[in-house]
Amino acid sequence: MNVDWVIPCRYVEVHDNLGSMIGAGIDTFWVPELPAGLQVLCAVRLTATADELTAGTVHQMRNVVTDPAGNVVSDVGGEFEIGTENPRREWLNGIVLPSAVQWEATVTGTYQLEHIVDADSKSIPLHVVEGQPDEAEE
Template identity: 65%
Template sequence: MNVDWVIPCRYVEVHDNLGSMIGAGIDTFWIPELPAPLQVMLAVRLSATGEELAPGIQHVLRTLVTDPHGEVVFEAQMEFEADAESSQAEWLNSMVMPTVVQFEASEAGTYQLEQSVDGNSQSIPLHVVEGAPE
């Protein structure tokens, strides 16, 4: 299974494998005072063969966030089953997943968020600024 893209957004929902996003691509977060919790919604597109999406096949979703110094501030892992009934065995199939990540932003700077499934990953920067937007 491949992670095609990870898009941070203000809101995402998925129905019938179609994602609707608000504020897609947000990468800078203005926080009045640090440290503070930061919650980010993500739209994640995965692609896989029909066999990988068959019922009973477990996949491992892992999320890792590092601070501006490369120290891990959040790490989570879970197993899921895609069970995509409409997958085509001869096609490369895709699915969109909404996810949410919350971590403690302890200082201003660029954090890295890595989303991986079965060892394939994509990373995105999340910029944290203390104060009001300019």
Template identity: 70%
Template sequence: MNVDWVIPCRYVEVHDNLGSMIGAGIDTFWVPELPAPLQVMLAVRLTATAEELSPGIQHVLRTVVTDKHGEVVFEATVEFEADSEVTQTEWLNSMVMPSVVQFEAVEAGTFQLEQSVDGNSQSIPLHVIEGPPE
């Protein structure tokens, strides 16, 4: 299973494997003061063979957020089963799923968010700025 893309957003919901996003692409967060809790919703598109999406096949979703010093500030691992209706067995199929990450930003700077499934990953930067939005 491959992580095709990860899009940070203010809100995401998925119905019939179609994602609806609000604030897609947000990557900068202004906070009044630090430390501050941050919550980021993610739209994640996975591609996989029909066999990988079959019922009973377990996958491991891992999320890691590191601060500007490379220190881990958030880490979570969950197992999931795709259990989706695959109609095309000749090519890669896709699956869109929502995800949410919450962590505390202790200092301003660029955080790195890595989303991986079965060892395949995509990383995105998240910028935290203290003060009013510019």
């Protein structure tokens, strides 16, 4: 199973394997003070062969967040399976799913979110800034 893309957003829902996103691409979080609890929703697209989608095939998933110094601040994972009755055998199957990630930001800077499924992963930067957005313009 491959992680095709991960898009951070304010809201995501998936119906019939189609994702609807609001605030897609958000990557900067303004917080009034630190430490601050943060949450980001992600739309995740996986690709898989028909064999990887058979009932009973278990996959491993983890979300790891590291702070600007590279220290792990959140590492949450679990198992899942996607059992479809008629996966396409002639090409890769695409699966879209929502994912929520929470962590506590203790310093300003760029955090990294790595979304891992089986042996594949994608990383995205998430910036944390203390203050208000209009303060940056002064």
